[in-house]
Each structure stands twice: as C-alpha cells, then as structure tokens.
Amino acid sequence: MEVGLNHYLILSSALFCAGLLGVLLRRNLLIIYMGLELMLNAANLALVAFSRFNNNLDGQVMVFFIITVAAAEVAVGLALIVALYRKRQTAHTEDLTSLKF
Amino acid sequence: MSAPDLLFYLFAGLTLLSALLVVANPFSRNPVTSAMFLVLTMVFLSGLFVLLHAFFLAAVQILVYAGAVMVLFLFVIMLLDVKEEERRRIKAFSLGLGATGVGGLFLLIVISIFKGESGAGGYPRIEGSTFELGRLLFTNYLLPFEIVSVLLLVAMVGAILLSKKDLK
Numbered sequence: 001m002e003v004g005l006n007h008y009l010i011l012s013s014a015l016f017c018a019g020l021l022g023v024l025l026r027r028n029l030l031i032i033y034m035g036l037e038l039m040l041n042a043a044n045l046a047l048v049a050f051s052r053f054n055n056n057l058d059g060q061v062m063v064f065f066i067i068t069v070a071a072a073e074v075a076v077g078l079a080l081i082v083a084l085y086r087k088r089q090t091a092h093t094e095d096l097t098s099l100k101f
Numbered sequence: 102m103s104a105p106d107l108l109f110y111l112f113a114g115l116t117l118l119s120a121l122l123v124v125a126n127p128f129s130r131n132p133v134t135s136a137m138f139l140v141l142t143m144v145f146l147s148g149l150f151v152l153l154h155a156f157f158l159a160a161v162q163i164l165v166y167a168g169a170v171m172v173l174f175l176f177v178i179m180l181l182d183v184k185e186e187e188r189r190r191i192k193a194f195s196l197g198l199g200a201t202g203v204g205g206l207f208l209l210i211v212i213s214i215f216k217g218e219s220g221a222g223g224y225p226r227i228e229g230s231t232f233e234l235g236r237l238l239f240t241n242y243l244l245p246f247e248i249v250s251v252l253l254l255v256a257m258v259g260a261i262l263l264s265k266k267d268l269k
Contacts, residue, residue, distance in 0.1 A: 002106065003105070003106045003109045003110075006214055006215070007109065007113075008149075008153070009214045010211055010214060011113045011116070011117070011149075013207060013210040013211060013214070014117055014207065015116065015117065015120055016210075017203050017204075017206060017207040017210075018117070018120040018121055018123075018124055019120070019124070020203050020206070021124055021125075021199065021200070021203045022123065022124030022125075024199040024202070024203065025124070025125075025191060025195075025196060025199050025200075026124060027191075028132060030132050030135075030136075030174070030177070030178060030181075031123075031124070031132060031135055033174075034123055034124075034135055034136065034139050034174070035123075035124055037139065037166075037170070038120055038123060038124075038139070038142065041142070041143070041146055041166070044146075044158075044162075045146060045149060045150075048150055048153050048155045048158060048229075049153060051153075051155070051227070051229070052153045052154060052155070052225050052227065052229075053225050055225060055226060055227050056227070057227060057229065057233055057234065057237055058237070058241075060155055060157075060158055060229045060234060061234065061237055061238060061241075061242050063155075063158055064158065064161070064234070064238070065242075065245060065249060067158075067161060067162070067165055067166070068249050068252070068253065069249070069252065070166075070170070071165055071169065071170055071253075071256075072252055072253055072255075072256035073256075074170050074173055074174070075173065075256050075257065075259075075260045076256050076259045076260055076263070078173055078174070078177045078260075079259070079260040079261075079263035079264045080263055081177065081181075082177060082180065082181070082263075082264055083263050083264060085181050091181060
C-alpha cells in the first residue's frame, strides 16, 4: 500500500496523543514540557504532509513560524521553571498547590 | 514496496517508539533519559521531513530543536540537579481516565481522517527548498516574519528578567 497523506496524518495524531498522555499523566514539570514539545512537533508533521500533498508551500512557512514560537516558548517556560525551583525547591506539580481552592 | 515507503515505516515506527519512551520509560525515571529520547524523536521527525521533500525544515528541525531547544532542556535539568525521582504512585483511577480519554481522542481523529476529504490532490511535486521558502517568507509573509522577530526579542528579555536573582 502506497504511503499517502493519511499515513502521515495517522502518525501525527499518534504522536500528538503520546504527547498529550505525557502532559496528563506525568507529574514532573520538565517532562510535561517535553510532552508539549511532542504535541507541537506532531502538528508540524501534519502541516508538512498537508503542504506536500496539496502542492502548496504555505504549510511549510507555518511550520517555520511554529518552530520559532516554540523556541521562544521554551526559553520563557524554562526560565519560569528555574525561578519556581529557586523559590520552592520542587519541580513537581503535586507540590504546587498554593492556588488550589 | 518502494524504498521511500519502507523508509517511512521505519522512521514512523522509530519516532513513535522514542516518543513513547519520552513520556513513559519503564527502565529509567531520570529526566535526562527522557530528554535524550526527545532528541531522537526530533531526529527521526526530520527524516520524515526529508521524505516529504521539506529539506529546509529538516535542517531547521535538527538545528533548532535537536540543537538549541534540547540543549536548553538539558542545561536546565542539570542546573536544577533533579534527582532520580522516586516512583510516585499515580492513582489507578486517574491513569485509567487519562488513557481512556486520550485513546478516545485518537480514535476520533483517525475516524475523522478516514471520513473526511483530506484534499490530497494530484501528484505531489513541490520541493521545500530554501529558495522557494525564503521567497515566500519575504513576500507574502513579510509582516508575520517581522512580528516573530519582535516576539523573539520579547522572549529573550522575559527569560533574562525571570532568571534574575532577586525576583520581586
């Protein structure tokens, strides 16, 4: 069976679900962040596949912007985690309950 | 089966395997191991980009993700000196609920992929070369391009401000 757009889309959704599982089930802030990166990459894969099979380069430009925004997001997010760790000495979501009702 | 198809299945399997090892590694709970598997995922994904003829994005994926972003991750992990975390029990209820929810979402997406018209028309013949992408970036997408540069500046200032010692 020839590999087509659907193959790439299914792989992308599986990758997205793996990332979502990490975000939902893991308790370490850094691993949650890695799950977020996985989800962004799954979206990138879907966009590149759409771009390829529709003969339209706009999808790849979108991926370029997503990569840039993800890099900025990682820089700010990791700075936040470092600041948080300095104040609370923990990177676990279960220990951060100040805002819990 | 032709060589690109074979390579697709190879890269797809390896990508999924290493992605699953990022989120749930049965052998090690160390965040560094997860980060290393995330690097592997990025590398295999860039292989998939090459199969999709997106050569520029494949190079950027390696340079920015596997290079810069993951170095930042490893740097922070080692800066925080996160110990081999003790196995905290996740409640079976929440585990089951999360797995069911995500499995349902996956099923939903797959069904909608097969039901919907995904718009794959004709023979794919575009090449994501640097020249084409650069021209598009500096004509149709000039304004978003400039805005992204401002965003990077803001992110840089924010990161420096957040990691100052005496955070007020």
